Amino acid sequence: MPAIDIHASTTLQSLTGSQTYAHPDGSFSFRREIPAVAGYDLMVAGGGPAGAAAAICAARLGAKVLLVEGTGCMGGMGTSGLVTAFDPMANGERCLVGGFMRELVEAMYARGYMNPGIDPDSWRKKYHCWSPFRAEGLKLMLDEFALAAGVEVRYFTRVIDAEADAASGRVKGLVISNIEGHAYVRAKAFIDATGDAMVAHMVGVPCREAARDTPRIMPATMASLFAGIDWKQIAWPIQQEALRKALADGHFTQYDRHLPGMSPVGWQVGYLNGGHMFNLNALRCRDLSDGAMWGRKLAAEYMEFYRKYVPGCEKIEHVTTASLLGIRESRRILGEYELNIDDYLARREFPDQIAVFNKFVDIHPYDCSVPEWDRFNMEKDKTARLKEGEHFGIPYSILVPQGWANLWVAGRCASSDVMVHGSIRVQPAASMMGQAAGTAAVQSLRTGQSAHSLDTEELVGTLRKANAYLPQKALTSAMTRK
Ligand SMILES: Cc1cc2nc3c(=O)[nH]c(=O)nc-3n(C[C@H](O)[C@H](O)[C@H](O)COP(=O)(O)OP(=O)(O)OC[C@H]3O[C@@H](n4cnc5c(N)ncnc54)[C@H](O)[C@@H]3O)c2cc1C
Numbered sequence: 001m002p003a004i005d006i007h008a009s010t011t012l013q014s015l016t017g018s019q020t021y022a023h024p025d026g027s028f029s030f031r032r033e034i035p036a037v038a039g040y041d042l043m044v045a046g047g048g049p050a051g052a053a054a055a056i057c058a059a060r061l062g063a064k065v066l067l068v069e070g071t072g073c074m075g076g077m078g079t080s081g082l083v084t085a086f087d088p089m090a091n092g093e094r095c096l097v098g099g100f101m102r103e104l105v106e107a108m109y110a111r112g113y114m115n116p117g118i119d120p121d122s123w124r125k126k127y128h129c130w131s132p133f134r135a136e137g138l139k140l141m142l143d144e145f146a147l148a149a150g151v152e153v154r155y156f157t158r159v160i161d162a163e164a165d166a167a168s169g170r171v172k173g174l175v176i177s178n179i180e181g182h183a184y185v186r187a188k189a190f191i192d193a194t195g196d197a198m199v200a201h202m203v204g205v206p207c208r209e210a211a212r213d214t215p216r217i218m219p220a221t222m223a224s225l226f227a228g229i230d231w232k233q234i235a236w237p238i239q240q241e242a243l244r245k246a247l248a249d250g251h252f253t254q255y256d257r258h259l260p261g262m263s264p265v266g267w268q269v270g271y272l273n274g275g276h277m278f279n280l281n282a283l284r285c286r287d288l289s290d291g292a293m294w295g296r297k298l299a300a301e302y303m304e305f306y307r308k309y310v311p312g313c314e315k316i317e318h319v320t321t322a323s324l325l326g327i328r329e330s331r332r333i334l335g336e337y338e339l340n341i342d343d344y345l346a347r348r349e350f351p352d353q354i355a356v357f358n359k360f361v362d363i364h365p366y367d368c369s370v371p372e373w374d375r376f377n378m379e380k381d382k383t384a385r386l387k388e389g390e391h392f393g394i395p396y397s398i399l400v401p402q403g404w405a406n407l408w409v410a411g412r413c414a415s416s417d418v419m420v421h422g423s424i425r426v427q428p429a430a431s432m433m434g435q436a437a438g439t440a441a442v443q444s445l446r447t448g449q450s451a452h453s454l455d456t457e458e459l460v461g462t463l464r465k466a467n468a469y470l471p472q473k474a475l476t477s478a479m480t481r482k
Helices: 049-060 099-111 135-149 198-202 236-249 285-309 341-345 370-383 418-424 427-447 456-465
Strands: 003-009 018-022 028-045 065-068 152-154 158-165 170-178 181-192 207-209 224-227 261-264 270-273 317-321 331-333 353-357 392-395 407-409
Touching (some): 028 049, 028 170, 049 135, 049 181, 065 181, 099 135, 181 427, 224 285, 270 285, 285 317, 341 392, 341 418, 353 427, 353 456, 392 427, 418 427, 427 456
Parallel strands (some): 003 028, 028 065, 028 181, 181 407
Antiparallel strands (some): 018 028, 158 170, 170 181, 207 331, 224 317, 261 270, 353 392
16 A cells, blocks of 8 residues: 655745655555645635535634635535535424524525525425525525635645544644645644545544445435426426336336436526435445446436426426535544434434424435335335424534544534434535534634533524524533433
């Protein structure tokens, strides 16, 4: 195995280029001096719903924040992944999602960035109601919020390595890579919002990985944008009825009964969440590459399906597939607490909860078999679904890797079991976790409290002031642990 030995230098003049060393055992190491950058309070890795919220909210609270994002925009799956609908934010009685996420949706609505003709009660009140939006609108809105808050954004930049002192639970710096080469960035606090727990993994935080720790992996989907749709003709049951006919005709290369479907994101534009790629390991580059090609083939099949079988789609055109593959499950940290299905079913509230949510457990069928289809429907509709007016709590402690002092993890890679992950992996919950992580990091910087011993009563108070809906009556200064 080649070893990479990267030395950071504060002055570019001292750079010495690179050197390789061959070792007697056949391995080799590679050494390069790279510039070091310092002066940040907080560095956020990944600008999806979680990372964008974390960076913007922390900067609004006065922190000097650097956000590093591999693609050219914020929004993650919601923009580069073309997953252009916010999952249910309300429970039929009220909106459960306050704070930054609510502000974002309301601002997008005011700008005309939500699905044209959408009823704002879709996110303010309705039960089990998605809110589709225009991807370009989300990109613009997040750029605007980040610039206004003073976040330093580095697009087209990936975090590729990390240095930490595991004994004291402190990350020291992250190595980034972009068109300028590599650089070592120091900061006082770090948030991993990469979706895949990349930073946590690099510094040695114990994680659960799909495929390694579970017998099955939730399938991936390559989302797409289509144009030329006559939305007046297409109701939800029509898509499902057409699917049954197309499956019976042998239209598809796989007998996939589960079609989340096409949603309107413009007067004649639709976003398709359809076509599953089974057993794809998102932590293997080979799988991601094969998956991208597989996803594009499936998207072409779905375009033909809509054109042939769904009235109103006779003139449909495929605009593009997403540039990020739609990964539902990859790696999650083992946090100070791991939220589990018993908590969900008990509608458990936590003194340190930083969000409440209602979404059903949405674990897509693992294959095309009838038992899997039945399992999926049973969970989604009956055994793992909260009713109208209900919610469960998301505690702060699922954002903190066990024993770590200046590292938080937010979004899809926070600490939960597979079942609860099927609920909280979605954009509104990821955003709320991001806001909580950013707010906690600022509190930690201000008070000297470590991530794992943060005063959670103070954190909840700050989030409430920022309009988060946190209805717990009992508050404690210590976070929820096992
Ligand atoms: C097919 C599909 C359909 C979905 N449908 C919906 C839906 O209808 N509604 C909904 O609300 N949710 C939906 N979801 C879930 C949701 O989109 C994601 O789970 C959510 O976006 C997770 O947010 P996140 O911020 O944790 O991660 P992500 O959105 O994945 O963002 C992570 C970001 O980090 C960046 N990144 C990763 N590694 C690095 C690195 N090393 N350096 C720098 N940057 C890095 C990525 O480029 C990305 O922008 C869907 C997901 C999929 C896959």
